[in-house]
Amino acid sequence: MSLKVFLQKILKISFDALEEKEQQIFLDIACFFKGYELVEVEDILSAHFGVSVKYHIRVIVDKCLIKIDPFPQILKLHDLVEDMGKEIVRQESPQDAGERSRLWLHQDIIQVLEENKGSRKTQIIILNFPYYEKGVVDWDGKALEKMENLKTLIIRNAVFCESPKHLPNSLRVLEWWEYPS
Template sequence: MMHDLLRDMGRDIVHPENPDVPRERSRLWHLEDANDVLIDKSQGTEKIEGLALNLPSLEETSFSTEAFRNMKRLRLLQLNYVQLSRGYQCLSKKLRWLCWHGFPLEFIPIELCQPNIVAIDMQYSSLRQVLCEYSGLLDKLKILNLSHSHDLTQSPDF
């Protein structure tokens, strides 16, 4: 966890990168900015390294994974209570931290099992099994948080 003052200082540094055009910033955290970039699929640029979209758990919003196609430098992805349609092939191969509270699927697709991922936080998910051993996921993984995933029945052999 990060102290609020440190987080706000970082946001104040990033926001002036391009205050009027969110897709030109390296990090997006405002709901409206992230929403706009994901709705207009052509807006995702290679400048985006971190994206956070936190929706209330009651609101179900779905975005296409095509929105991530141009985000080649994306290393941090936080999608809380968000549903993505289509496959996950468009996600960056540089992804290191994945936080997805309320993950809607029963298993983690192979496309999400990137060998560079260091942290996976999928609290309150619908996961039934976690089978990413074959992808080399456990080589660099330091944090795996699946708490409050009440349907979970199978996990990797740690």
């Protein structure tokens, strides 16, 4: 067993001690929001969960899984903790990204959208290509139909050949730069 795997097993003890909502918030932060301002994350996750998430974030901080820089309030977490959170999500469906609750890797997102492999398990998609690389998504616009529980969709720096034919009723946060209408 490698040192990294051993350390992640130790860190997972703190994760397992969290309540379910706190686990979900932690996974969102680990997969998407490292380096984001706390107020922006609180806004997005409050819309996602329907409640104020400040208390739950404080619990996660108290368990030493995340850290908040004092000024400006930026969310930080160690790379090993981030990797642990992403691996927990990846293990939901190791072979099929469309069956995962969270999608953050642009290769996975493009495959899911272009091949219509989304599912009702998908809750958050954040497609954020680097500024120097404009991503192209060649889809038919129907992939979001299967994502009945999609709550957050953020797309930055990507070009879509078609506009979506359907947006789920569950959607609470939508940020789409260069929306293809």
